[in-house]
Amino acid sequence: MFNQNRIYKVFQLINFLRARPSKSIKNIMQFLDTSERTVYRYLDMLKDLGFKVERDTGNRVWISASGNLDVVPFTPQEADFWRS
Helix, strand or coil, X not given: CHXXXXXXXXXXXXHHHHCCCCXXXXXXXXXXXXXXXXXXXXHHHHHHCCCCEEECCCCCEEECCCCCHHXXXXXXXXXXXXXX
16 A cells, blocks of 8 residues: 555645746645655656756756656656647
Protein backbone atom coordinates (compact mmCIF):
# COMPACT_ATOMS: atom_id res chain seq x y z
CA MET A 1 0.00 0.00 0.00
CA PHE A 2 2.92 2.34 0.69
CA ASN A 3 4.06 2.39 -2.95
CA GLN A 4 0.51 2.92 -4.19
CA ASN A 5 0.15 5.91 -1.91
CA ARG A 6 3.43 7.37 -3.17
CA ILE A 7 2.44 6.87 -6.80
CA TYR A 8 -0.91 8.50 -6.14
CA LYS A 9 0.82 11.49 -4.54
CA VAL A 10 3.13 11.84 -7.53
CA PHE A 11 0.09 11.87 -9.85
CA GLN A 12 -1.54 14.49 -7.63
CA LEU A 13 1.66 16.53 -7.75
CA ILE A 14 1.80 16.39 -11.55
CA ASN A 15 -1.74 17.74 -11.78
CA PHE A 16 -1.10 20.35 -9.08
CA LEU A 17 2.05 21.68 -10.73
CA ARG A 18 0.54 21.82 -14.21
CA ALA A 19 -2.16 24.24 -13.01
CA ARG A 20 -1.16 27.88 -12.80
CA PRO A 21 0.04 29.76 -10.82
CA SER A 22 3.38 28.32 -9.75
CA LYS A 23 3.47 26.80 -6.27
CA SER A 24 5.78 27.35 -3.32
CA ILE A 25 7.38 24.39 -1.60
CA LYS A 26 5.22 25.19 1.43
CA ASN A 27 2.05 25.03 -0.74
CA ILE A 28 3.14 21.67 -2.10
CA MET A 29 3.91 20.38 1.40
CA GLN A 30 0.43 21.35 2.55
CA PHE A 31 -1.26 19.97 -0.57
CA LEU A 32 0.46 16.58 -0.25
CA ASP A 33 0.51 16.61 3.57
CA THR A 34 4.18 15.69 3.57
CA SER A 35 7.60 17.00 4.57
CA GLU A 36 9.78 19.46 2.68
CA ARG A 37 12.38 16.76 2.03
CA THR A 38 9.74 14.48 0.51
CA VAL A 39 8.57 17.30 -1.78
CA TYR A 40 12.13 17.66 -3.09
CA ARG A 41 12.34 13.90 -3.60
CA TYR A 42 9.12 13.97 -5.61
CA LEU A 43 10.38 16.90 -7.69
CA ASP A 44 13.61 15.01 -8.40
CA MET A 45 11.57 11.97 -9.39
CA LEU A 46 9.50 14.04 -11.81
CA LYS A 47 12.69 15.37 -13.40
CA ASP A 48 14.03 11.82 -13.70
CA LEU A 49 10.78 10.82 -15.42
CA GLY A 50 11.31 13.55 -18.02
CA PHE A 51 9.03 16.30 -16.74
CA LYS A 52 10.35 19.82 -17.12
CA VAL A 53 10.12 21.11 -13.55
CA GLU A 54 10.85 24.82 -13.49
CA ARG A 55 11.42 27.39 -10.75
CA ASP A 56 11.01 31.13 -10.70
CA THR A 57 13.06 33.66 -8.75
CA GLY A 58 10.86 33.12 -5.68
CA ASN A 59 11.64 29.36 -5.77
CA ARG A 60 8.04 28.64 -6.80
CA VAL A 61 7.67 25.50 -8.90
CA TRP A 62 5.61 24.38 -11.89
CA ILE A 63 5.71 21.82 -14.67
CA SER A 64 6.35 23.49 -17.98
CA ALA A 65 3.66 23.08 -20.61
CA SER A 66 6.46 22.23 -23.02
CA GLY A 67 7.24 19.15 -20.93
CA ASN A 68 6.77 16.04 -23.03
CA LEU A 69 4.35 13.55 -21.50
CA ASP A 70 5.30 11.04 -24.19
CA VAL A 71 8.60 10.28 -22.43
CA VAL A 72 6.69 8.88 -19.46
CA PRO A 73 5.56 5.26 -19.82
CA PHE A 74 1.83 6.01 -19.60
CA THR A 75 -0.78 4.25 -21.67
CA PRO A 76 -2.34 6.48 -24.37
CA GLN A 77 -5.41 6.93 -22.17
CA GLU A 78 -3.33 7.97 -19.17
CA ALA A 79 -1.29 10.41 -21.27
CA ASP A 80 -4.52 11.93 -22.64
CA PHE A 81 -5.77 12.36 -19.08
CA TRP A 82 -2.63 14.29 -18.05
CA ARG A 83 -2.79 16.48 -21.17
CA SER A 84 -6.32 17.63 -20.33
